[in-house]
Amino acid sequence: MLASVLAAAACSTGSMTPTVPATPGAGGPGTAGPKPYVPSPKPDAPLPRPTPSDALSPAVLPGWNDEDHLAAFRAYVEGCGAARDAVSRAVCARAQTLSPTLTPSDARAFFEANFSAVPARTADGAPGLLTSYFAPEYPARRVPDAEFSAPVLPKPADPRSAGDRATIEANARPDQALAWMRAEDLFFLQIQGSGYLTFEDGVRGRAAYAADNGKTFVGIARPMARQGLLPENGTSGDAIRGWLADHRGYEAQAVMALNPRYIFFRLDPDDNGHPPGAAGIPLTERRAIAVDPSHWRYGELVWLEADGGNLRGATASYRGLAMALDTGSAIRGPVRADLYMGRGDAAGAEAGTVRHPLHMWRLVPKG
16 A cells, blocks of 8 residues: 655655656555554564575675665664664664765665675565555545545544444444545545545644554455456556545445454644654655564665566566565565555555565674
């Protein structure tokens, strides 16, 4: 989970750069599940130290010469405070003391002097998977109508006993709704785990993850293709959303019920920034990833190399430095990442086309 957002690497946002421009309007939500807090395992344990046979200079990473090192450095400084081991914190503190007039060459030299690159590997040596997600922005209403009929529900006293999606929707109390949305929009908001709502009077708020019902996330793209509702290579987020909107009511509800996982929210003011990830730090668009916390620690610096996406409208490849700051229910394995694209429809359109074979390198700080 979400779309066309990747700004050029030279932009002040520090975006990871695709090798060719994305086709706009092709996407929708990506595949990651909601982003509840999942603590990183043994956060104070030292990072794995590279052996001489594994350790590489970052300078030899594929695409390193084309990286926007200054943008990557800024993202590193914003996110490295999530690290908990002593060596990582020392390198982070060193970066935070450097001059704000740092040049791109200085930033590159900092990474090459302070980190070794160690490849992450799957058990069989095959590539992993890169997907993408975003912070959606949706219209909402304070009272329901025929179109805005799905309630945004707050956390109940015991969310794990609330039942599956169909049960919760059947038992929803209208007087408890925080807001009302189109059913398909709420479904995609729950895939993302958080997002931004704009009410009819122009007031904006952030629907933040509050709890879930404990059910396993189930993607609906493959079942929809198997049932002939969408073509095999036409299951982008936009295609799924369009089908749900066109079949709003019983048909759409039956398809959405294939995913039993349900997310409850709280409504916060919109701070005009980006939502925090599981590490508690606001995400930087195109420079933050969700990872499996059983294989990665929050605050780690990661090099991504992803080529050959096969969804309609996909960008050819993505590569660059990113910070591990989030997790998701569908993000599992040592070579698995979900790239945060940013806020809004453009981010969602591109993110929905990201499903690329992935190689990852852990940048281990030198101590």
